[in-house]
Amino acid sequence: MKNAPIVLMYHGIDNVDSAHDAENLFVPVNAFHQQMEYLKRSGYRILSENExxxxxxxxxxDGKSILLTFDDGYTSVLQNAAPILGKLRxxxxxxxxxxxxxxxSTWMEPASWHELMDAAGLTEIANAGLTLGIHGHDHTSMQSLSFQxxxxxxxxxxxxxxxxxxVRAQTLAYPYGQHSPKSRQAVSSAGFECAFAIYETAGxxxxxRVDINSVDTPRTFRLKLKSIYPTARRAMSVAPPVRRAAHKLVGLAKR
Incomplete structure (x- = not known):
């Protein structure tokens, strides 16, 4: 679709060593700040959920637009991301x-457990300008569950x-990005406006969404903003020849 917004997926925003972040989910605070400054400097329009x-x-x-999303509800989003986002509006x-x-986050290995916001924290972050959405009840994968x-x-x-x-949530993001025809029907039937996966999409x-993680450099962050990136990323999982072609395609993107 023409001028489709890029939806970025973050998790925690904090300075966490690799021993306590096995999945590279926590973007360092300074790196996040630089990424947001880059978006602002480069003329991206940052959309609200309603937009x-x-x-x-x-x-x-018109033009380039971004939707910022943060999964899981880590306290670090309130402590570290919200002030940066507020400053930059x-x-x-x-x-x-x-x-x-x-x-x-007890669905992770114990060394990578991190604190989640409580109701007061969610009220505070909503007052700071972030919308709240649903990520399942308790981070269970929704891919193989019964309708009940x-x-x-x-x-x-x-x-x-x-x-x-x-707060009444309008949208949902699937835990692990995993979904099925049954789970998609359940989300629709529950009255949500839409739902987000990651790379395996279905309307x-x-x-x-495009994942941003702790190992992204300024260059890889810029590459992930290219419209070709989601297609190339999906192709990388298909077959070695396709992966090589996808890597080449991404490598041709302007720095």
Whole structure:
């Protein structure tokens, strides 16, 4: 689609050593600040959730645009990302697990457990300008669940967030980016406006995002902003010849 926004997927924003960040999910604070400054300097329009939904529903966008998303609901997003975003007047969406508020990321290996925002923290981050979305009830993969179990991770999770924080979520991001026809139907039936995956996409109910992680350099960050990147990234998982062609394609992008 013409002028489609790029949706960036972050997790934590903190200075965490590799021993406590096995999946490279925590972008260093200074690197995140530099990335946001680059977006602003380069003329990207940072969309709110409602602006993104307006585009999804047919309203055209001019120029380059970005939607910022943050998965899991780490306290570091409130402590480190929100002040930077507030200073630069950039909105975003924080996807949280209502069943784990105030807990830790126990779906990871113990060395990589990190604190999650509680209800007060989510209220504070919402007041700071970030929208709240659903990331399942407790970060369980939604790929193979029954319709009954999917209700817990979609409509019930949204109701719990509204009860605890007073915010009604409009959108959902699948834990691990994993989804299925059944889970997509469950999200649609629960009344969400759309859902985000990562690279394995399926229309409105599994929209693409680009992951930004702790090992991204300024150059790889810029490459990930190219419209060719999601297609190239998907191709890399298909077959060695396609991977080589995709690497070449990405390498031709301007620095």
């Amino acid at each position: 993104y939904l307006d585009w999804l529903n047919g309203r055209p966008l 950039m909105p975003g969406i924080c996807y949280v697990c209502p069943g784990l508020l105030g807990g830790r 179990d999917l209700t817990k991770h979609t409509g019930d999770a949204r109701a719990l967030l509204e009860e605890r924080v007073g 409105r109910w599994a929209l693409p």
